[in-house]
Amino acid sequence: MPCEGPVTTHVDWSDTSTTGSSSLTPGSAGLMPAKTHRRQRLRWPAHSCPGRDRLQELPLEWAHKHGPRPWTGRAHHNLEIDLPIRFAKLHGAGNDYIAVDGHGQDRDWGALSKAMSELHFGVGSDGIVVAIPSSRAQIRMRVFNPDGSEAEMSGNGIRLFSKFVIDRRIAMPGPNGLTVETLAGIRTVVPTIKNGRMVAGRVAMGEPILEPALIPVDAAMAGNPTRVFDFPLKVGDRTIKVTCLSIGNPHAVAFPEGRVEDFPLLEVGPLVERHRMFPKRINFEIANVIDRGHVRARIFERGAGETLSSGTGSTAVAIAARLHGFTGEEVEVLVPGGMLKIRYSGTGEAFLDGPTVEVFEGVWPD
CATH class of the missing domain: 3.10.310.10 (Diaminopimelate Epimerase; Chain A, domain 1)
Incomplete structure (x- = not known):
């Protein structure tokens, strides 16, 4: 009762x-x-x-x-x-x-x-x-x-x-x-x-979308590229290189030089999420590549703030790392809440495994 x-x-x-x-x-x-x-x-x-x-x-x-x-x-x-x-x-x-x-x-x-x-x-x-x-x-x-x-x-x-x-x-x-x-x-x-x-x-996450207009990203602000890779995004008093893609929802992924644990995500995350270059707002991820099979990440979700993990966010990190040549086909994304496994060959569909x-x-x- x-x-x-x-x-x-x-x-x-x-x-x-x-x-x-x-x-x-x-x-x-x-x-x-x-x-x-x-x-x-x-x-x-x-x-x-x-x-x-x-x-x-x-x-x-x-x-x-x-x-x-x-x-x-x-x-x-x-x-x-x-x-x-x-x-x-x-x-x-x-x-x-x-x-x-x-x-x-x-x-x-x-x-x-x-x-x-x-x-x-x-x-x-x-x-x-x-x-x-x-x-x-x-x-x-x-x-x-x-x-x-x-x-x-x-x-x-x-x-x-x-x-x-x-x-x-x-x-x-x-x-x-x-x-x-x-x-x-x-x-x-x-x-x-x-x-x-x-x-x-295991979730078949679909094929990532890289065309700026479909992510969506304001392509004119980004200089009308065919892909938004390592774009120097000005937020506050800092510039962050972001790679943008959609895996059903929009993501901006950054690979900062310092440790993700030390990154001021709660300060920078809202500025990236609501940046005018992203007409529907955006999810923001920061990641450190540990080796070709492991990446450590933190995630700031659109509409939610920082979360302990995110399936689409971890998938976006794995795809961005793979497209940059940082990792292999299978990667474990380590997030504050645990670990998610992503498989992405570099083309076609991505797959997500988790508990x-x-x-x-x-x-x-x-």
């Missing part, structure tokens, strides 16, 4: 494979602080736990044996009344999203994202992903940033979205994976399934 008034959170880990105590009390290590915002009535049982043992792949035929079924928290398609929203919070390498089943619901998802993503008075996240029907794919994903703006695509978000819909059998993968409609086009996610749940996934972890479920009052 939802708690009334201030919430005392109890987390039950009894359904996981970890050892030790099966429950935690408020104040225990790893337990989220109690929520006291009067508008909230939350029930936050833990649904899955990080630290699972080694992943084991199961064939996609598993999905066909079990078949789709409605999630118990799903709104009935014929209802037009607003109901409390069941959600799940998930993360991939620290990039966290709130997932919601939007079937049969007509809401201001941008406003909901602003409210739920807020750290102190909401759930806290890097945005929300919403599952709705698609006539072009098995399911459609909409992505909203913490500022309420809608994003074209999220590499981590689409993996977490896929876990959300597959684990609840809202949509199930076909023989070649789960097809997901996004504003950036249709993407395919190949899940890794363990014990009936998705624990990781999917569900942190908890909850109910958000309308």
